[in-house]
Amino acid sequence: MLANIYLWKGGKxxxxxxxxxxxxxxxxxxxxxxxxxxxxxASLFTRQQKFADARACLQQAEILGTNAPxxxxxxxxxxxxxxxxxxxxxxxEHYLLAALNAARAHHQGFLEVQITGSLGWMEGQQEHYAAxxxxxxxxxxxxxxxxxxxxxxxxxxxxxxxxxxxxDFEASIPALNEAENLTQNSSLKEIIQNNIGDLYLNQExxxxxxxxxxxxxxxxxxxxxxxxxxxxxVSGLAxxxxxxxxxxxxxxxxxxxxxxxxxxxxxxxxxxxxxQLLHADLLRVSGHPDQAAEVLFTLRKQQILPSERWQADFExxxxxxxxxxxxxxxxxxxxVLKTLDSARRSLTDEQQLPFSSRExxxxxxxxxxxxxxxxxxxxxxxxxxxxxxxxxEHTNSSSAExxxxxxxxxxxxxxxxxxxxxxxxxxxxxxxxxxxxTASRFQMFELPSSKALEPKLKTYLDEMVRxxxxxxxxxxxxxxxxxxxxxxxxxxxxxxxxxxxxxDGLLATLNFETLVVPxxxxxxxINDVTVSNAVSVAALTRHINxxxxxxxxxxxxxPVEKSGAPALAHAxxxxxxxxxxxxxxxxxxxxxxxxxxxxxxxxxPERFRRIHFAAHGVxxxxxxxxxxxxxxxxxxxxxxxxxxxxxxxxxxxxxxVISSCKGAEGRIYGEGSVGLAWAFMKAGAHQVIAALxxxxxxxxxxxxxxxxxxxxxxxxxxxxxxxxKLSLMKDPNHQRPYYWATLQxxxxx
Numbered sequence: 001m002l003a004n005i006y007l008w009k010g011g012k013x014x015x016x017x018x019x020x021x022x023x024x025x026x027x028x029x030x031x032x033x034x035x036x037x038x039x040x041x042a043s044l045f046t047r048q049q050k051f052a053d054a055r056a057c058l059q060q061a062e063i064l065g066t067n068a069p070x071x072x073x074x075x076x077x078x079x080x081x082x083x084x085x086x087x088x089x090x091x092x093e094h095y096l097l098a099a100l101n102a103a104r105a106h107h108q109g110f111l112e113v114q115i116t117g118s119l120g121w122m123e124g125q126q127e128h129y130a131a132x133x134x135x136x137x138x139x140x141x142x143x144x145x146x147x148x149x150x151x152x153x154x155x156x157x158x159x160x161x162x163x164x165x166x167x168d169f170e171a172s173i174p175a176l177n178e179a180e181n182l183t184q185n186s187s188l189k190e191i192i193q194n195n196i197g198d199l200y201l202n203q204e205x206x207x208x209x210x211x212x213x214x215x216x217x218x219x220x221x222x223x224x225x226x227x228x229x230x231x232x233x234v235s236g237l238a239x240x241x242x243x244x245x246x247x248x249x250x251x252x253x254x255x256x257x258x259x260x261x262x263x264x265x266x267x268x269x270x271x272x273x274x275x276q277l278l279h280a281d282l283l284r285v286s287g288h289p290d291q292a293a294e295v296l297f298t299l300r301k302q303q304i305l306p307s308e309r310w311q312a313d314f315e316x317x318x319x320x321x322x323x324x325x326x327x328x329x330x331x332x333x334x335x336v337l338k339t340l341d342s343a344r345r346s347l348t349d350e351q352q353l354p355f356s357s358r359e360x361x362x363x364x365x366x367x368x369x370x371x372x373x374x375x376x377x378x379x380x381x382x383x384x385x386x387x388x389x390x391x392x393e394h395t396n397s398s399s400a401e402x403x404x405x406x407x408x409x410x411x412x413x414x415x416x417x418x419x420x421x422x423x424x425x426x427x428x429x430x431x432x433x434x435x436x437x438t439a440s441r442f443q444m445f446e447l448p449s450s451k452a453l454e455p456k457l458k459t460y461l462d463e464m465v466r467x468x469x470x471x472x473x474x475x476x477x478x479x480x481x482x483x484x485x486x487x488x489x490x491x492x493x494x495x496x497x498x499x500x501x502x503x504d505g506l507l508a509t510l511n512f513e514t515l516v517v518p519x520x521x522x523x524x525x526i527n528d529v530t531v532s533n534a535v536s537v538a539a540l541t542r543h544i545n546x547x548x549x550x551x552x553x554x555x556x557x558x559p560v561e562k563s564g565a566p567a568l569a570h571a572x573x574x575x576x577x578x579x580x581x582x583x584x585x586x587x588x589x590x591x592x593x594x595x596x597x598x599x600x601x602x603x604x605p606e607r608f609r610r611i612h613f614a615a616h617g618v619x620x621x622x623x624x625x626x627x628x629x630x631x632x633x634x635x636x637x638x639x640x641x642x643x644x645x646x647x648x649x650x651x652x653x654x655x656x657v658i659s660s661c662k663g664a665e666g667r668i669y670g671e672g673s674v675g676l677a678w679a680f681m682k683a684g685a686h687q688v689i690a691a692l693x694x695x696x697x698x699x700x701x702x703x704x705x706x707x708x709x710x711x712x713x714x715x716x717x718x719x720x721x722x723x724x725k726l727s728l729m730k731d732p733n734h735q736r737p738y739y740w741a742t743l744q745x746x747x748x749x
Contacts, residue, residue, distance in 0.1 A: 031067070032068035035061045035065030036061075038060045039057070042055075042082070046085055051086060054078075054082050058075060058078055061078075069102075073103040076099035077096065077111065080095035080096035081118055084118070087125070089125070089126055092122050093119070096115055096118055097119075099111070110148060112139075113146070113151045114139075117135070120134075120136035120162075127306045131346070132162055136158050140152060140156065150182075150188075152182055153178075153180075153182035153188060154188065156182070157175075157188065160172040164202065165358075166355045167359075169199050173199060176192050180192045186222070186223045187223060187226040190233075191229065194216045194229065194233055194236060197240075201239060204243070204429070210237065214233075216229065216236070217230070217237065227264050231264075234257040235254075238250045238253035241253060242282060242285065247286060250282060251282060254278055273299065280295040280296050292315070293316065293319045296312050296316045306342075310343075314362055316332050317335075317369075321369050333369065336366075340358075343355075344359070350644070352389070352390050353667075353671065353674055359386060359670055360670030363386045367383050368430055370382060380424065381405060383426045383504075384502075384538055387504075387536035389671050390671065391535055391536075392538060392542075411437060412439050412440070414540050415438060415500075416438075418498065419498055420499070421436065421492075421498065422435075422436070422534075423499060424437070425502065425503055427504045427506070427507065429449055431446055431447065431448070432447035432504075433447060434489060436489045443492070445488040445489060447484060447488070454506050460481060460510065461509045461510065461693075464693065464738060465738065467738040468738075470516065470524070475516055478514060485512070486512075486515060496529065499529045499530065499531050500531075500532055501531060503672075511737070511742075513725070514737040530718050532717075532718040532747055534746075535747065536672075539747060547652045548652070549607050549608050551609065552609050553587040553588070553608060554605055554608040554612070555575050555589045555611075556575075556599070556611075556612070556615075556631070557571050557613050557614030557615040558571040558574075558575050558595060558615070559571075560632045569697055570697045570698055573701050574614040575612075577704060577705055577708070578657075578704060581708045581712055590603065592632065593632050595632050596634035596638075597639070597640060597645070598634040598635070598638075606649065606651055606684075610653060610655045611657070612656075613657065613658050617660030617676060619666070619676075621665075621667050624678070625643035625647070626643065627642070627643045627675045628642045630660075643675065643679035646683055647682045647683050648683075653684070653685045653686065654685075655717055656680045657689045657690075658688065660695060661693070662675070662676075662692070662694065663688075663695075664688075675690075676690060686747075687748065688746045689717060690743065690746065691742040691743050692743075695742055696734075699734050706723060706728070707720050710723045
């Protein structure tokens with residue numbers, strides 16, 4: 001029993017070995033006890049990479065446990081674990097599924113937790129992230145049902161690791177905190193602390209990462225039995241120092257990590273790989289690229305995890321960049337992106353979104369390389385490959401268009417037909433870019449780094465939300481952003497132009513119409529141009545196999561107060577107004593108590609050309625597809641039409657208007673902002689109008705009349721919305737951007 005406890009706690013191999021080496025009394029030398037002793041010995045040998053010894057012990061255990069059916073699940077579990085360590089995943093799955101069946105047959109709940117957890121671990125090792133997360137959630141549910149807090153903590157830790165691997169850092173932190181609260185195991189606490197350090201390192205929050213790894217190092221000093229923890233904390237500190245440019249500190253920490261690893265009697269291959277990657281990166285930045293390449297070539301020949309392989313490939317691309325082997329560098333970057341694509345395909349749509357943030361690091365470096373070598377068009381194309389991928393891969397566009405390369409002639413032809421000017425932005429740590437494209441021009445301009453821009457964008461958004469305007473400090477801030485973002489391209493944009501913005505990163509939170517044009521008479525940019533936002537450049541050229549809906553308008557809203565929010569005084573008026581723009585025989589109005597979430601799906605929304613919501617909205621920044629439009633309660637008393645429900649109902653709408661608060665507020669991923677507006681575009685809407693912040697009820701009602709007048713007169717949604725905003729700005733009570741600038745047009749295709 002004590003040996004089993006030590007094994008479970010981890011890091012006490014010597015104690016386990018001594019306990020298991022002692023011969024049992026004669027009466028326990030056969031049967032279940034003897035079989036379990038061999039299983040424990042096999043488990044220890046597996047962790048120590050002594051695979052032949054582990055297999056011999058399991059064979060003996062099978063013989064000794066012939067008449068003990070309850071031990072069979074443990075034997076099968078350890079056979080599966082051994083196969084995972086040997087990266088024989090086909091055999092591992094066979095053994096683990098057999099173990100699961102046996103454990104369930106004998107009602108062995110604790111073993112079921114271990115086995116489902118092992119299946120998750122196995123899938124995670126292969127970067128089958130969706131399957132891994134599914135198994136671990138099953139493991140967590142069983143652990144919670146039998147009050148196994150230790151295993152629950154370990155499972156939460158593994159789930160947090162997987163969330164981090166797919167780039168969902170916001171989900172990782174709560175899971176790690178919960179795991180830390182559940183466990184008293186010092187080794188597990190150490191692992192959790194190192195994982196928190198990794199999270200901040202991956203998010204480039206180096207000061208916080210240093211603090212977390214330093215705390216983990218203190219834990220490790222007080223827990224010498226778990227050597228891996230000391231290595232992880234020291235190597236983590238080395239990676240942070242390297243990222244901060246403190247090369248001598250990083251080299252000193254690397255040497256310390258190497259000493260820790262050399263003192264281990266059974267070194268973990270994962271740690272050795274980490275050390276090789278660190279050593280290669282240090283060699284490269286220290287001016288020894290050839291030696292770095294040699295380390296990486298050696299590493300790539302070894303049996304390593306896919307994530308380790310793409311990191312090695314990425315580092316090799318950087319070596320080629322440093323040595324000006326540009327052809328090799330570009331080929332290597334493309335190889336990394338293909339590896340990432342392969343990992344991405346194993347994810348669900350919802351998991352692909354945070355994974356795009358993980359991919360963004362590689363894309364940022366690749367685009368910087370392309371631009372620095374004079375390949376501005378290639379940089380433009382690669383930047384757009386990351387954008388709106390989950391949308392692009394599930395539209396009605398042809399598969400050839402989904403995987404094909406962005407065509408500049410096709411783009412310019414499309415812009416020429418629509419008389420549009422495109423501004424495609426790219427924010428990156430070293431420097432940012434904007435590409436201007438018209439029917440006859442393609443030109444790139446350099447902008448400040450994302451670190452320089454992001455504080456300004458956050459400040460300006462806060463000022464807009466707080467109702468600031470031209471006469472406040474916001475006016476100067478708006479001028480400052482105009483000078484950064486628009487002045488470089490200003491002379492190339494004709495007056496009254498139709499400008500399409502493809503934003504990147506935090507630029508998705510900015511309404512460019514609110515930027516202040518400097519001069520003797522400062523004014524908002526909306527006075528000079530029409531602005532709309534596209535999810536990607538490719539969206540402007542995509543050929544959609546359009547289905548023309550037979551009916552004109554679905555208007556839904558004015559919910560009863562039971563929706564959980566106060567009644568909207570002008571919603572009834574807005575629904576009546578909107579519905580008046582379509583023939584009664586060609587529209588469906590769902591209002592009051594009938595305006596429920598289930599009524600939306602029951603209406604067959606795919607049959608409408610336009611859809612209009614007038615209701616409250618809520619935004620979820622952690623799980624953006626749990627953002628919702630708040631309607632009247634349905635039969636199940638649910639009032640929320642969630643984003644994840646919206647995407648399930650196919651749409652053919654030319655336009656969806658979300659006249660509610662924060663319909664465009666989303667979580668910023670590598671591929672763009674995701675929220676309610678994104679959900680409707682994912683469902684198939686061509687254009688969406690939605691709000692970046694709260695929407696004033698009275699202002700919305702006034703604005704919508706002018707907007708629908710414009711649509712009826714044949715204006716595009718962007719032109720009609722601009723006209724409505726300019727009209728609203730004439731009202732002294734609604735001149736500030738808070739009232740008119742929250743709504744924006746989003747082009748999905």
